[in-house]
Amino acid sequence: MAKDNQVSITVIRRLPKYYRYLTELKEKGISRISSQELSVLTGFTASQIRQDFNNFGGFGQQGYGYNVEDLHRELKRILGLDTEYNAVIVGAGNLGQAIANYKGFEDAGFKVLSLFDRNPKVIGLKIRDIEIRDIETIDSFIKENNVQIGIITTPKESAQAVANIYVKNNIKGIWNFAPTDLVVPDNVVVENVRLNESLFILSYFLRTMEEK
Amino acid sequence: MAKDNQVSITVIRRLPKYYRYLTELKEKGISRISSQELSVLTGFTASQIRQDFNNFGGFGQQGYGYNVEDLHRELKRILGLDTEYNAVIVGAGNLGQAIANYKGFEDAGFKVLSLFDRNPKVIGLKIRDIEIRDIETIDSFIKENNVQIGIITTPKESAQAVANIYVKNNIKGIWNFAPTDLVVPDNVVVENVRLNESLFILSYFLRTMEEK
DNA sequence: ATTTACATGTGAATAAATTGACACTCTTTT
DNA sequence: AAAAGAGTGTCAATTTATTCACATGTAAAT
Numbered sequence: 001m002a003k004d005n006q007v008s009i010t011v012i013r014r015l016p017k018y019y020r021y022l023t024e025l026k027e028k029g030i031s032r033i034s035s036q037e038l039s040v041l042t043g044f045t046a047s048q049i050r051q052d053f054n055n056f057g058g059f060g061q062q063g064y065g066y067n068v069e070d071l072h073r074e075l076k077r078i079l080g081l082d083t084e085y086n087a088v089i090v091g092a093g094n095l096g097q098a099i100a101n102y103k104g105f106e107d108a109g110f111k112v113l114s115l116f117d118r119n120p121k122v123i124g125l126k127i128r129d130i131e132i133r134d135i136e137t138i139d140s141f142i143k144e145n146n147v148q149i150g151i152i153t154t155p156k157e158s159a160q161a162v163a164n165i166y167v168k169n170n171i172k173g174i175w176n177f178a179p180t181d182l183v184v185p186d187n188v189v190v191e192n193v194r195l196n197e198s199l200f201i202l203s204y205f206l207r208t209m210e211e212k
Numbered sequence: 213m214a215k216d217n218q219v220s221i222t223v224i225r226r227l228p229k230y231y232r233y234l235t236e237l238k239e240k241g242i243s244r245i246s247s248q249e250l251s252v253l254t255g256f257t258a259s260q261i262r263q264d265f266n267n268f269g270g271f272g273q274q275g276y277g278y279n280v281e282d283l284h285r286e287l288k289r290i291l292g293l294d295t296e297y298n299a300v301i302v303g304a305g306n307l308g309q310a311i312a313n314y315k316g317f318e319d320a321g322f323k324v325l326s327l328f329d330r331n332p333k334v335i336g337l338k339i340r341d342i343e344i345r346d347i348e349t350i351d352s353f354i355k356e357n358n359v360q361i362g363i364i365t366t367p368k369e370s371a372q373a374v375a376n377i378y379v380k381n382n383i384k385g386i387w388n389f390a391p392t393d394l395v396v397p398d399n400v401v402v403e404n405v406r407l408n409e410s411l412f413i414l415s416y417f418l419r420t421m422e423e424k
Numbered sequence: 425a426t427t428t429a430c431a432t433g434t435g436a437a438t439a440a441a442t443t444g445a446c447a448c449t450c451t452t453t454t
Numbered sequence: 455a456a457a458a459g460a461g462t463g464t465c466a467a468t469t470t471a472t473t474c475a476c477a478t479g480t481a482a483a484t
Binding site: 015017043 | 224225227228229231232255290291292293295297305306307309310311313314316317320322360361384385386387391393399401403405406407408409410411412413414415416417418419420421422
Protein backbone atom coordinates (compact mmCIF):
# COMPACT_ATOMS: atom_id res chain seq x y z
CA MET A 1 0.00 0.00 0.00
CA ALA A 2 2.62 2.62 0.96
CA LYS A 3 1.72 5.86 2.70
CA ASP A 4 3.35 7.68 -0.19
CA ASN A 5 4.21 11.36 -0.27
CA GLN A 6 1.04 13.36 -0.18
CA VAL A 7 -2.56 12.85 -1.10
CA SER A 8 -4.07 15.83 -2.86
CA ILE A 9 -6.44 18.10 -0.97
CA THR A 10 -9.02 17.46 -3.67
CA VAL A 11 -9.16 13.83 -2.66
CA ILE A 12 -9.10 14.57 1.06
CA ARG A 13 -12.12 16.81 0.80
CA ARG A 14 -14.13 13.95 -0.64
CA LEU A 15 -13.33 11.55 2.17
CA PRO A 16 -15.85 12.86 4.70
CA LYS A 17 -18.67 12.27 2.25
CA TYR A 18 -17.62 8.68 1.75
CA TYR A 19 -17.40 8.32 5.46
CA ARG A 20 -20.87 9.71 5.95
CA TYR A 21 -22.46 7.30 3.50
CA LEU A 22 -20.51 4.37 4.85
CA THR A 23 -21.74 5.20 8.33
CA GLU A 24 -25.29 5.14 6.99
CA LEU A 25 -24.74 1.87 5.17
CA LYS A 26 -23.25 0.34 8.26
CA GLU A 27 -26.20 1.45 10.34
CA LYS A 28 -28.52 -0.13 7.81
CA GLY A 29 -26.63 -3.38 8.18
CA ILE A 30 -25.40 -3.41 4.59
CA SER A 31 -22.13 -5.29 4.44
CA ARG A 32 -20.85 -4.82 0.92
CA ILE A 33 -20.82 -2.02 -1.62
CA SER A 34 -19.35 -1.49 -5.08
CA SER A 35 -17.77 1.67 -6.40
CA GLN A 36 -20.71 1.81 -8.81
CA GLU A 37 -23.23 1.83 -5.97
CA LEU A 38 -21.20 4.37 -4.03
CA SER A 39 -21.17 6.48 -7.15
CA VAL A 40 -24.96 6.63 -7.15
CA LEU A 41 -24.99 7.66 -3.50
CA THR A 42 -22.23 10.24 -3.55
CA GLY A 43 -22.44 11.62 -7.06
CA PHE A 44 -18.75 10.99 -7.70
CA THR A 45 -17.87 8.64 -10.55
CA ALA A 46 -17.07 5.01 -9.82
CA SER A 47 -13.66 5.45 -11.32
CA GLN A 48 -12.94 8.46 -9.18
CA ILE A 49 -13.97 6.56 -6.09
CA ARG A 50 -11.65 3.68 -6.87
CA GLN A 51 -8.81 6.10 -7.57
CA ASP A 52 -9.48 7.92 -4.33
CA PHE A 53 -9.36 4.79 -2.20
CA ASN A 54 -6.24 3.64 -3.95
CA ASN A 55 -4.40 6.65 -2.65
CA PHE A 56 -4.47 4.87 0.67
CA GLY A 57 -4.06 1.34 -0.59
CA GLY A 58 -6.72 -0.84 -2.15
CA PHE A 59 -9.40 -1.81 0.30
CA GLY A 60 -11.57 -3.62 -2.19
CA GLN A 61 -11.79 -7.04 -3.67
CA GLN A 62 -12.27 -7.85 -7.31
CA GLY A 63 -15.62 -9.36 -8.10
CA TYR A 64 -16.95 -8.38 -4.69
CA GLY A 65 -16.51 -4.68 -4.07
CA TYR A 66 -15.77 -3.16 -0.70
CA ASN A 67 -16.63 -4.50 2.69
CA VAL A 68 -18.59 -1.70 4.32
CA GLU A 69 -17.31 -2.26 7.81
CA ASP A 70 -13.67 -2.47 6.72
CA LEU A 71 -13.88 0.56 4.52
CA HIS A 72 -15.65 2.52 7.23
CA ARG A 73 -12.94 1.64 9.69
CA GLU A 74 -10.19 2.58 7.26
CA LEU A 75 -11.73 5.96 6.52
CA LYS A 76 -12.24 6.54 10.19
CA ARG A 77 -8.58 5.91 10.77
CA ILE A 78 -7.46 7.98 7.79
CA LEU A 79 -9.55 10.92 8.95
CA GLY A 80 -8.11 10.60 12.42
CA LEU A 81 -11.51 9.85 13.92
CA ASP A 82 -10.30 6.85 15.85
CA THR A 83 -8.89 9.10 18.56
CA GLU A 84 -10.55 11.52 20.93
CA TYR A 85 -9.84 15.21 20.77
CA ASN A 86 -10.33 17.83 23.39
CA ALA A 87 -11.39 21.24 22.20
CA VAL A 88 -12.08 24.65 23.62
CA ILE A 89 -14.06 27.50 22.12
CA VAL A 90 -13.22 31.17 22.37
CA GLY A 91 -16.24 33.35 21.69
CA ALA A 92 -19.29 32.33 23.68
CA GLY A 93 -21.80 34.11 21.48
CA ASN A 94 -24.60 32.30 19.73
CA LEU A 95 -22.37 30.47 17.33
CA GLY A 96 -19.96 29.32 20.01
CA GLN A 97 -22.84 28.19 22.13
CA ALA A 98 -24.44 26.41 19.19
CA ILE A 99 -21.27 24.45 18.56
CA ALA A 100 -20.84 23.63 22.23
CA ASN A 101 -24.39 22.41 22.27
CA TYR A 102 -24.16 20.18 19.26
CA LYS A 103 -23.95 16.58 20.40
CA GLY A 104 -22.84 15.43 16.95
CA PHE A 105 -19.26 16.55 17.42
CA GLU A 106 -18.94 14.71 20.68
CA ASP A 107 -20.24 11.55 19.02
CA ALA A 108 -17.47 11.93 16.44
CA GLY A 109 -14.85 12.16 19.18
CA PHE A 110 -14.53 15.90 19.58
CA LYS A 111 -15.18 16.97 23.14
CA VAL A 112 -15.68 20.63 23.96
CA LEU A 113 -14.26 21.11 27.44
CA SER A 114 -14.95 24.78 27.92
CA LEU A 115 -15.98 28.04 26.33
CA PHE A 116 -14.11 31.27 26.95
CA ASP A 117 -15.25 34.84 26.65
CA ARG A 118 -14.35 38.24 27.98
CA ASN A 119 -17.93 39.33 28.60
CA PRO A 120 -18.66 39.14 32.37
CA LYS A 121 -22.34 38.65 31.66
CA VAL A 122 -21.79 35.19 30.21
CA ILE A 123 -18.83 34.02 32.30
CA GLY A 124 -20.01 31.34 34.69
CA LEU A 125 -22.97 30.27 32.59
CA LYS A 126 -23.19 26.71 31.42
CA ILE A 127 -24.11 25.22 28.02
CA ARG A 128 -25.13 21.66 28.72
CA ASP A 129 -22.47 21.00 31.33
CA ILE A 130 -19.85 23.11 29.60
CA GLU A 131 -18.84 26.14 31.56
CA ILE A 132 -18.09 29.55 30.09
CA ARG A 133 -14.88 30.82 31.64
CA ASP A 134 -12.98 34.07 31.68
CA ILE A 135 -10.64 34.34 28.71
CA GLU A 136 -7.93 35.44 31.16
CA THR A 137 -7.82 31.91 32.54
CA ILE A 138 -7.39 30.11 29.25
CA ASP A 139 -3.62 29.47 29.40
CA SER A 140 -3.69 27.35 32.50
CA PHE A 141 -6.86 25.60 31.37
CA ILE A 142 -5.28 24.47 28.12
CA LYS A 143 -2.15 23.32 29.91
CA GLU A 144 -4.05 21.33 32.46
CA ASN A 145 -6.55 19.72 30.15
CA ASN A 146 -4.69 18.35 27.16
CA VAL A 147 -6.47 20.45 24.58
CA GLN A 148 -5.64 19.69 20.94
CA ILE A 149 -8.19 21.78 19.07
CA GLY A 150 -8.97 25.48 19.41
CA ILE A 151 -12.21 26.83 18.00
CA ILE A 152 -12.64 30.50 17.18
CA THR A 153 -16.12 31.98 17.11
CA THR A 154 -15.27 35.58 17.92
CA PRO A 155 -15.78 38.59 15.66
CA LYS A 156 -13.03 38.92 13.09
CA GLU A 157 -11.29 41.68 14.98
CA SER A 158 -10.31 39.33 17.81
CA ALA A 159 -9.66 36.22 15.76
CA GLN A 160 -5.93 36.64 15.21
CA ALA A 161 -5.34 37.40 18.87
CA VAL A 162 -7.18 34.22 19.80
CA ALA A 163 -5.16 32.25 17.28
CA ASN A 164 -2.01 33.62 18.86
CA ILE A 165 -3.17 32.40 22.26
CA TYR A 166 -3.80 28.95 20.82
CA VAL A 167 -0.42 28.83 19.12
CA LYS A 168 1.37 30.00 22.22
CA ASN A 169 -0.27 27.21 24.17
CA ASN A 170 0.90 24.63 21.69
CA ILE A 171 -2.44 23.88 20.07
CA LYS A 172 -1.90 22.41 16.62
CA GLY A 173 -5.40 22.53 15.16
CA ILE A 174 -7.60 25.60 14.82
CA TRP A 175 -11.19 25.58 13.62
CA ASN A 176 -11.90 29.13 12.60
CA PHE A 177 -15.37 30.60 12.08
CA ALA A 178 -14.23 34.21 11.91
CA PRO A 179 -14.22 35.69 8.42
CA THR A 180 -10.53 36.43 8.30
CA ASP A 181 -7.34 34.65 7.31
CA LEU A 182 -5.24 33.66 10.28
CA VAL A 183 -1.48 33.74 10.30
CA VAL A 184 0.00 30.76 12.12
CA PRO A 185 3.24 28.75 12.04
CA ASP A 186 3.64 25.94 9.52
CA ASN A 187 3.05 23.21 12.02
CA VAL A 188 -0.40 24.51 12.95
CA VAL A 189 -3.43 23.54 10.87
CA VAL A 190 -6.26 25.98 10.31
CA GLU A 191 -9.58 24.86 8.91
CA ASN A 192 -11.90 27.71 8.10
CA VAL A 193 -15.66 27.70 8.02
CA ARG A 194 -16.71 30.56 5.79
CA LEU A 195 -20.40 31.11 6.36
CA ASN A 196 -20.40 34.38 4.50
CA GLU A 197 -18.67 32.93 1.49
CA SER A 198 -21.01 29.98 1.38
CA LEU A 199 -23.98 32.32 1.38
CA PHE A 200 -22.41 34.38 -1.40
CA ILE A 201 -22.01 31.28 -3.53
CA LEU A 202 -25.68 30.55 -3.05
CA SER A 203 -26.43 34.10 -4.07
CA TYR A 204 -24.27 33.74 -7.17
CA PHE A 205 -26.13 30.68 -8.35
CA LEU A 206 -29.49 32.19 -7.54
CA ARG A 207 -28.58 35.14 -9.71
CA THR A 208 -27.19 32.93 -12.48
CA MET A 209 -30.29 30.78 -12.44
CA GLU A 210 -32.57 33.78 -12.77
CA GLU A 211 -30.72 34.95 -15.86
CA LYS A 212 -31.48 31.80 -17.78
CA MET B 213 -16.42 40.83 -22.74
CA ALA B 214 -19.15 38.21 -23.42
CA LYS B 215 -20.93 36.41 -20.59
CA ASP B 216 -19.90 33.14 -22.26
CA ASN B 217 -21.31 29.77 -21.40
CA GLN B 218 -20.35 28.93 -17.89
CA VAL B 219 -17.69 29.93 -15.43
CA SER B 220 -16.22 26.99 -13.56
CA ILE B 221 -17.19 26.38 -9.98
CA THR B 222 -13.51 26.48 -9.09
CA VAL B 223 -13.37 30.11 -10.10
CA ILE B 224 -16.68 30.98 -8.46
CA ARG B 225 -15.54 29.66 -5.11
CA ARG B 226 -12.63 32.07 -5.15
CA LEU B 227 -14.75 35.14 -5.77
CA PRO B 228 -15.94 35.67 -2.20
CA LYS B 229 -12.37 35.88 -1.01
CA TYR B 230 -11.57 38.55 -3.56
CA TYR B 231 -14.69 40.35 -2.51
CA ARG B 232 -13.72 40.19 1.14
CA TYR B 233 -10.30 41.71 0.55
CA LEU B 234 -11.66 44.34 -1.78
CA THR B 235 -14.14 45.36 0.87
CA GLU B 236 -11.26 45.75 3.30
CA LEU B 237 -9.21 47.74 0.81
CA LYS B 238 -12.15 49.98 0.09
CA GLU B 239 -12.67 50.61 3.78
CA LYS B 240 -9.03 51.53 4.10
CA GLY B 241 -9.46 54.05 1.32
CA ILE B 242 -7.08 52.29 -1.06
CA SER B 243 -8.10 53.05 -4.60
CA ARG B 244 -5.92 50.86 -6.78
CA ILE B 245 -4.52 47.36 -6.60
CA SER B 246 -2.52 45.11 -8.88
CA SER B 247 -2.97 41.40 -9.37
CA GLN B 248 0.44 41.04 -7.79
CA GLU B 249 -0.67 42.82 -4.63
CA LEU B 250 -3.92 40.88 -4.53
CA SER B 251 -1.86 37.75 -4.84
CA VAL B 252 -0.02 38.56 -1.63
CA LEU B 253 -3.30 39.16 0.18
CA THR B 254 -5.26 36.18 -1.05
CA GLY B 255 -2.58 33.59 -1.61
CA PHE B 256 -3.73 32.94 -5.18
CA THR B 257 -1.20 33.60 -7.92
CA ALA B 258 -1.31 36.86 -9.84
CA SER B 259 -1.84 34.98 -13.06
CA GLN B 260 -4.74 33.07 -11.60
CA ILE B 261 -6.32 36.26 -10.39
CA ARG B 262 -6.11 37.86 -13.81
CA GLN B 263 -7.52 34.73 -15.40
CA ASP B 264 -10.34 34.66 -12.90
CA PHE B 265 -11.39 38.24 -13.51
CA ASN B 266 -11.19 37.72 -17.22
CA ASN B 267 -13.95 35.17 -17.03
CA PHE B 268 -16.23 38.10 -16.47
CA GLY B 269 -14.48 40.57 -18.75
CA GLY B 270 -11.37 42.50 -18.00
CA PHE B 271 -11.86 45.05 -15.28
CA GLY B 272 -8.25 46.15 -15.16
CA GLN B 273 -6.13 48.61 -16.94
CA GLN B 274 -2.67 47.97 -18.29
CA GLY B 275 0.07 49.79 -16.46
CA TYR B 276 -2.32 50.69 -13.65
CA GLY B 277 -3.99 47.60 -12.23
CA TYR B 278 -7.52 47.45 -10.92
CA ASN B 279 -9.59 50.23 -9.50
CA VAL B 280 -10.65 48.95 -6.10
CA GLU B 281 -14.05 50.55 -6.11
CA ASP B 282 -14.89 49.36 -9.62
CA LEU B 283 -13.70 45.85 -9.01
CA HIS B 284 -15.56 45.70 -5.73
CA ARG B 285 -18.75 46.80 -7.44
CA GLU B 286 -18.31 44.26 -10.23
CA LEU B 287 -17.76 41.41 -7.82
CA LYS B 288 -20.73 42.54 -5.80
CA ARG B 289 -22.87 42.41 -8.91
CA ILE B 290 -21.45 39.07 -10.07
CA LEU B 291 -22.12 37.51 -6.68
CA GLY B 292 -25.64 38.86 -6.72
CA LEU B 293 -25.03 40.99 -3.67
CA ASP B 294 -26.48 44.12 -5.20
CA THR B 295 -29.98 42.91 -4.45
CA GLU B 296 -31.74 42.19 -1.20
CA TYR B 297 -32.88 38.71 -0.33
CA ASN B 298 -35.50 37.63 2.14
CA ALA B 299 -34.82 34.42 3.99
CA VAL B 300 -36.51 32.18 6.49
CA ILE B 301 -35.00 29.57 8.77
CA VAL B 302 -36.54 26.25 9.68
CA GLY B 303 -35.05 24.82 12.84
CA ALA B 304 -34.92 27.31 15.69
CA GLY B 305 -32.30 25.48 17.73
CA ASN B 306 -28.99 27.03 18.65
CA LEU B 307 -27.65 27.06 15.15
CA GLY B 308 -30.79 28.58 13.65
CA GLN B 309 -30.83 31.19 16.37
CA ALA B 310 -27.15 31.94 15.88
CA ILE B 311 -27.71 32.59 12.20
CA ALA B 312 -30.77 34.72 12.88
CA ASN B 313 -28.75 36.69 15.34
CA TYR B 314 -25.79 37.32 13.10
CA LYS B 315 -25.94 40.89 11.85
CA GLY B 316 -23.34 40.21 9.16
CA PHE B 317 -25.78 38.51 6.84
CA GLU B 318 -28.19 41.39 7.00
CA ASP B 319 -25.38 43.78 6.18
CA ALA B 320 -24.69 41.72 3.08
CA GLY B 321 -28.32 41.99 1.99
CA PHE B 322 -29.76 38.79 3.43
CA LYS B 323 -32.64 39.51 5.73
CA VAL B 324 -34.01 36.75 7.95
CA LEU B 325 -37.72 37.41 8.26
CA SER B 326 -38.71 34.57 10.53
CA LEU B 327 -37.70 31.30 12.14
CA PHE B 328 -39.94 28.27 12.16
CA ASP B 329 -40.03 25.31 14.47
CA ARG B 330 -42.43 22.65 15.62
CA ASN B 331 -41.45 22.86 19.27
CA PRO B 332 -44.17 24.77 21.18
CA LYS B 333 -41.63 25.84 23.79
CA VAL B 334 -39.83 28.13 21.36
CA ILE B 335 -42.74 29.25 19.19
CA GLY B 336 -43.48 32.88 19.95
CA LEU B 337 -40.01 33.71 21.20
CA LYS B 338 -38.02 36.39 19.47
CA ILE B 339 -34.38 36.52 18.38
CA ARG B 340 -33.57 40.20 18.02
CA ASP B 341 -36.88 41.18 16.47
CA ILE B 342 -37.25 37.96 14.52
CA GLU B 343 -40.16 35.85 15.67
CA ILE B 344 -40.16 32.07 15.91
CA ARG B 345 -43.36 30.79 14.35
CA ASP B 346 -45.13 27.47 14.12
CA ILE B 347 -43.89 25.44 11.18
CA GLU B 348 -47.53 24.81 10.28
CA THR B 349 -47.87 28.43 9.23
CA ILE B 350 -44.88 28.54 6.91
CA ASP B 351 -46.70 28.20 3.58
CA SER B 352 -48.71 31.35 3.91
CA PHE B 353 -45.78 33.24 5.41
CA ILE B 354 -43.57 32.49 2.43
CA LYS B 355 -46.31 33.44 0.00
CA GLU B 356 -47.01 36.73 1.70
CA ASN B 357 -43.41 37.80 2.28
CA ASN B 358 -41.54 37.29 -0.96
CA VAL B 359 -39.02 34.83 0.45
CA GLN B 360 -36.24 33.78 -1.91
CA ILE B 361 -33.93 31.83 0.39
CA GLY B 362 -34.76 28.94 2.69
CA ILE B 363 -32.33 28.00 5.42
CA ILE B 364 -32.34 24.54 7.00
CA THR B 365 -30.93 24.10 10.49
CA THR B 366 -32.93 21.07 11.55
CA PRO B 367 -31.56 17.63 12.39
CA LYS B 368 -30.82 15.58 9.28
CA GLU B 369 -33.96 13.51 9.66
CA SER B 370 -36.21 16.49 8.92
CA ALA B 371 -34.06 18.21 6.35
CA GLN B 372 -35.54 16.68 3.20
CA ALA B 373 -39.08 17.37 4.40
CA VAL B 374 -38.16 21.00 4.95
CA ALA B 375 -36.55 21.17 1.52
CA ASN B 376 -39.78 19.82 0.07
CA ILE B 377 -41.71 22.59 1.77
CA TYR B 378 -39.35 25.18 0.33
CA VAL B 379 -39.56 23.72 -3.16
CA LYS B 380 -43.32 23.52 -3.01
CA ASN B 381 -43.44 27.19 -2.09
CA ASN B 382 -41.31 28.12 -5.03
CA ILE B 383 -38.12 28.97 -3.17
CA LYS B 384 -35.14 28.68 -5.49
CA GLY B 385 -32.23 28.88 -3.07
CA ILE B 386 -31.64 26.59 -0.09
CA TRP B 387 -28.86 27.03 2.45
CA ASN B 388 -28.53 23.67 4.12
CA PHE B 389 -26.76 23.05 7.42
CA ALA B 390 -28.09 19.53 7.90
CA PRO B 391 -25.55 16.79 7.20
CA THR B 392 -27.47 15.17 4.41
CA ASP B 393 -27.78 15.51 0.65
CA LEU B 394 -31.04 17.08 -0.41
CA VAL B 395 -32.93 16.07 -3.50
CA VAL B 396 -34.44 19.05 -5.30
CA PRO B 397 -35.45 19.96 -8.86
CA ASP B 398 -32.86 21.29 -11.27
CA ASN B 399 -33.97 24.87 -10.98
CA VAL B 400 -33.36 24.98 -7.23
CA VAL B 401 -29.90 25.73 -5.88
CA VAL B 402 -28.64 24.07 -2.71
CA GLU B 403 -25.56 25.32 -0.93
CA ASN B 404 -24.44 23.05 1.87
CA VAL B 405 -22.52 23.96 4.99
CA ARG B 406 -20.86 20.81 6.21
CA LEU B 407 -19.65 21.50 9.72
CA ASN B 408 -18.92 17.87 10.37
CA GLU B 409 -16.90 17.46 7.23
CA SER B 410 -14.92 20.58 7.91
CA LEU B 411 -14.03 19.28 11.36
CA PHE B 412 -13.02 15.94 9.87
CA ILE B 413 -10.67 17.66 7.47
CA LEU B 414 -9.07 19.42 10.41
CA SER B 415 -8.75 16.08 12.12
CA TYR B 416 -7.15 14.57 9.01
CA PHE B 417 -4.47 17.22 8.87
CA LEU B 418 -3.87 17.09 12.59
CA ARG B 419 -3.25 13.39 12.23
CA THR B 420 -1.08 13.81 9.16
CA MET B 421 0.97 16.49 10.87
CA GLU B 422 1.62 14.29 13.87
CA GLU B 423 2.97 11.54 11.69
CA LYS B 424 5.72 13.71 10.32
C1' DA C 425 -15.41 -28.21 -11.43
C1' DT C 426 -16.35 -25.14 -14.77
C1' DT C 427 -18.40 -21.28 -16.42
C1' DT C 428 -20.26 -16.74 -16.08
C1' DA C 429 -20.75 -12.37 -14.13
C1' DC C 430 -18.77 -8.97 -11.49
C1' DA C 431 -15.88 -5.29 -10.00
C1' DT C 432 -11.34 -3.92 -8.50
C1' DG C 433 -6.81 -1.73 -9.42
C1' DT C 434 -4.22 0.51 -12.71
C1' DG C 435 -2.19 2.53 -16.85
C1' DA C 436 -3.38 5.47 -20.53
C1' DA C 437 -6.24 9.21 -22.53
C1' DT C 438 -8.68 13.22 -21.89
C1' DA C 439 -10.11 17.32 -19.66
C1' DA C 440 -9.55 21.01 -16.45
C1' DA C 441 -6.87 24.11 -13.77
C1' DT C 442 -2.72 26.53 -12.92
C1' DT C 443 1.42 28.69 -14.18
C1' DG C 444 4.52 31.02 -17.29
C1' DA C 445 5.68 34.35 -20.66
C1' DC C 446 5.17 38.39 -23.21
C1' DA C 447 3.07 41.80 -26.47
C1' DC C 448 0.78 45.67 -25.82
C1' DT C 449 -1.13 49.70 -23.58
C1' DC C 450 -1.54 52.99 -20.18
C1' DT C 451 0.76 55.76 -16.50
C1' DT C 452 4.32 58.24 -14.69
C1' DT C 453 8.62 60.47 -14.81
C1' DT C 454 11.92 63.34 -16.85
C1' DA D 455 7.10 65.17 -25.84
C1' DA D 456 9.67 61.22 -25.19
C1' DA D 457 11.30 57.48 -22.46
C1' DA D 458 10.82 54.30 -18.87
C1' DG D 459 8.12 51.52 -15.95
C1' DA D 460 4.21 48.99 -14.74
C1' DG D 461 0.76 45.57 -15.19
C1' DT D 462 -3.11 43.77 -17.84
C1' DG D 463 -5.07 40.33 -21.05
C1' DT D 464 -4.08 36.34 -23.41
C1' DC D 465 -1.90 32.43 -25.53
C1' DA D 466 0.94 28.53 -24.68
C1' DA D 467 3.02 25.18 -21.54
C1' DT D 468 2.64 22.55 -17.67
C1' DT D 469 0.54 20.32 -14.01
C1' DT D 470 -3.32 18.23 -11.83
C1' DA D 471 -7.68 15.87 -11.87
C1' DT D 472 -11.00 13.04 -14.07
C1' DT D 473 -12.55 9.63 -17.10
C1' DC D 474 -11.92 5.61 -19.89
C1' DA D 475 -10.81 0.90 -20.74
C1' DC D 476 -9.38 -3.48 -19.60
C1' DA D 477 -6.57 -7.31 -17.59
C1' DT D 478 -7.03 -9.82 -13.71
C1' DG D 479 -8.86 -11.99 -9.74
C1' DT D 480 -13.01 -13.26 -6.98
C1' DA D 481 -17.71 -14.84 -6.14
C1' DA D 482 -21.73 -17.04 -7.51
C1' DA D 483 -24.18 -20.13 -10.44
C1' DT D 484 -24.62 -24.30 -12.83
